[in-house]
Amino acid sequence: MSRDSIEALVHRYSDAVVHSDREQWASTWAHDAVWDLGKGRRVEGRDAILEMWITAMTRFDAVVQTVMNGTVDLDEVDGVGTGRWYVHEVMKRSTGERNLMIGHYDDRYVRTEDGWRFAERSLVQHYSGLSDLSGQFRADTSEES
Numbered sequence: 001m002s003r004d005s006i007e008a009l010v011h012r013y014s015d016a017v018v019h020s021d022r023e024q025w026a027s028t029w030a031h032d033a034v035w036d037l038g039k040g041r042r043v044e045g046r047d048a049i050l051e052m053w054i055t056a057m058t059r060f061d062a063v064v065q066t067v068m069n070g071t072v073d074l075d076e077v078d079g080v081g082t083g084r085w086y087v088h089e090v091m092k093r094s095t096g097e098r099n100l101m102i103g104h105y106d107d108r109y110v111r112t113e114d115g116w117r118f119a120e121r122s123l124v125q126h127y128s129g130l131s132d133l134s135g136q137f138r139a140d141t142s143e144e145s
Helices: 002-019 022-026 046-057
Strands: 029-036 042-044 060-075 080-093 098-112 115-129
Touching (some): 002 022, 022 046, 029 046
Antiparallel strands (some): 029 042, 060 080, 080 098
């Protein structure tokens, strides 16, 4: 049952990205969460996370984030867990440039009074570049971005 709850959380997150729904997106995070996009882009606390996301989303005319396969490992007694979810993003920047990102999120979850939420999401990009895949793929996906 809880894996279904985590799947719903992950899908609600991606749906909010597609629709630029800041309230829905913010509701997926715990109050003291951490969002790490790699390359020094790490922010702590739901309000700061939301502020960073709103700023980032202004750079895009459209983003479609698709969730692929994922794993979940939960400790029901303690109300915590971890997971990994692969994502595929197709985006049109406000400059007109079109890009593709393929990666995965390493997640930590926490059960709150409102249900399961992200305690931490760390993005690992495997590819980011033109949609014809002419860019460079990340050679070693075991290291942090």
